[in-house]
Every structure is written in structure tokens, then in C-alpha cells.
Amino acid sequence: xxxxxxxxxxxxxxxILIENGIEIEGVFDDDSSITDFFNLPFLGAFNNDTxxxxxxxxIGDNFTRKTLAQKLFVKFGLVISKYANISTSVSIEEGTVVxxxxxxxxxxxxxxxxxxxxxxxxxxxxxIGDFVHIxxxxxxxxxxxxxxxxxxxxGACVLxxxxxxxxxxxxxxxxxxxxxxxxxVVVGNPGRIIKYK
Numbered sequence: 001x002x003x004x005x006x007x008x009x010x011x012x013x014x015x016i017l018i019e020n021g022i023e024i025e026g027v028f029d030d031d032s033s034i035t036d037f038f039n040l041p042f043l044g045a046f047n048n049d050t051x052x053x054x055x056x057x058x059i060g061d062n063f064t065r066k067t068l069a070q071k072l073f074v075k076f077g078l079v080i081s082k083y084a085n086i087s088t089s090v091s092i093e094e095g096t097v098v099x100x101x102x103x104x105x106x107x108x109x110x111x112x113x114x115x116x117x118x119x120x121x122x123x124x125x126x127x128i129g130d131f132v133h134i135x136x137x138x139x140x141x142x143x144x145x146x147x148x149x150x151x152x153x154x155g156a157c158v159l160x161x162x163x164x165x166x167x168x169x170x171x172x173x174x175x176x177x178x179x180x181x182x183x184x185v186v187v188g189n190p191g192r193i194i195k196y197k
Contacts, residue, residue, distance in 0.1 A: 001077050002055040003027045004046055004068065006037040010058035012118075013097055014038055016081045025053050049073045057095060057113060062149045062167075066131045069095060069113050076113070084116075093130075111148075129166070147182070167197065 001022050003010050006029035017024055027037045028046040036042045054077030059065050069076070076095040080086065084102040092098070095113035104110070104122045111130035116122070118136040126140055129148040134140070138152050141160040146152065150164045153172035158164065163179045170176060171187035180186050185195040 001025065001053055001079075002043075002051055003040075003058045004055055004072075005029055005058035006031070006034050006042070007058060007060070009060045009115075011038050012099060013056060013058050013079055014040060016079055016097070016099065020080075020082055025051075046072075051075070054078075056097065058097075060115065060133060062131045062133055062151055065113050066149065069131075099136075105142075123160075135172070169197070 001017055002025050003013060006027050010027065014024055024040050026041040026043040028043050030045045051074050055074045056077050056079055057065050057068050078092060078094055078096055080098040081100045083100040084098045086104045087106045089106045090104050090108045092110040093112040096110055098116045099118040101119035102116045105124040107124055108122055108126040110128045113131050114128055115133040117134060120134045120136060120138040122140045123142040125143045127145045129146060131149045132146050133151045135152055135154040137155045139157040141158060143161045144158050145163040147164060147166040149167040152170040153174065155172055156170045156174040158176040162176055164170065165180050165182035167183045168180050169185045174187050174191045175189040176186065176191045183197040184193045186193055
């Protein structure tokens with residue numbers, strides 16, 4: 001497996017791969033000031049579309065992750081911590097990372113290049129779109145839909161049946177009681193829109 005992005009997020013992914021016994025062939029990053037990373041083979045700027053092994057984009061920003069995924073012509077991997085609890089009926093697509101302590105329950109569908117961060121909980125029949133980031137300790141109740149590019153902040157909770165719109169941002173600790181439109185910022189308890197993006 002190759003990693004793209006030498007950041008703290010990449011360190012977490014690297015540790016999961018090592019724990020799972022998966023060899024990391026190298027780490028790419030376009031930042032020329034970086035010379036080494038986490039005692040792993042550092043390969044500098046990405047310039048190779050003919051990789052023999054899968055690659056994971058290790059960048060937390062959803063829009064940046066989408067931009068890279070669309071311009072790279074490589075095979076994308078899948079990273080799931082052996083300390084995550086995933087129902088056998090869950091579907092997870094390429095490029096997605098599932099951190100330690102994550103729980104995903106029955107018949108949930110997870111899209112491409114999603115981040116399910118440490119200790120988040122996703123209940124039954126949820127639908128998580130591509131390029132979504134579910135932060136640590138988020139709780140999604142059953143039948144929640146999170147559309148493309150949305151970011152749910154640390155410790156937020158979302159009630160059953162709610163839909164989070166595309167590229168919306170849910171602030172840390174927010175309690176989401178009703179549907180959220182596309183491209184808004186929602187904070188508070190109960191959650192309220194404070195900004196349109």
C-alpha cells in the first residue's frame with residue numbers, strides 16, 4: 001500500500017496498516033519541505049501513475065481528497081482497522097478508511113474515499129456518500145443519510161432519518177434534529193444554520 005499525504009492523519013492510517021500486517025511501500029507528499037515521514041520510505045512529490053500496489057489518499061480535507069481522487073489514475077485501497085466493529089451486511093467502497101473503535105451496523109452503505117474517524121458510531125441503514133468525513137465520537141442514529149463531501153464534527157449526534165446535505169459542515173458537539181440543506185454550516189443544540197457556503 002502507498003500513502004498520499006504526510007500528515008497526522010496519515011500516521012493514524014499507517015499504524016492501522018502496520019497492525020493489520022500490510023506493508024507500506026512508501027509515502028508521497030507534494031510539500032517540498034518534507035524530507036522524511038514516520039520512519040517510512042518517503043518518496044516526495046507524487047509522479048507515478050503506474051503503481052503496482054494500491055494507494056490511499058491520507059488527507060482530511062474532503063474537497064482536496066476529491067480533487068486528488070479524480071486526477072490520479074491508480075488503484076485505490078481500503079483501510080479498515082482490525083479494532084473496528086463492522087456488520088457483515090455493510091458495503092464499503094474504495095479509498096475509504098475506518099479507524100479504531102468505529103462501529104457500523106447492519107445494511108449501511110459507505111461510499112468512496114470516506115473517513116470514519118476514531119470511535120464514531122453509525123447505526124443501521126445509514127447511507128454515507130463519497131468524500132464524507134465522520135469525525136471522532138460522532139453518533140449517527142439509524143437511517144441517516146450523509147451526502148457527498150459533508151463533514152460532521154467531533155462529538156456531534158444526528159437523530160434517526162435525518163439527511164445531511166452535500167458539502168454541509170456540522171460543528172463539533174452539534175445535535176442535528178432535522179434535515180440539513182447542501183452547503184451550510186450547522187452548530188449548536190439543537191443544530192441551527194449559521195452560515196451558507
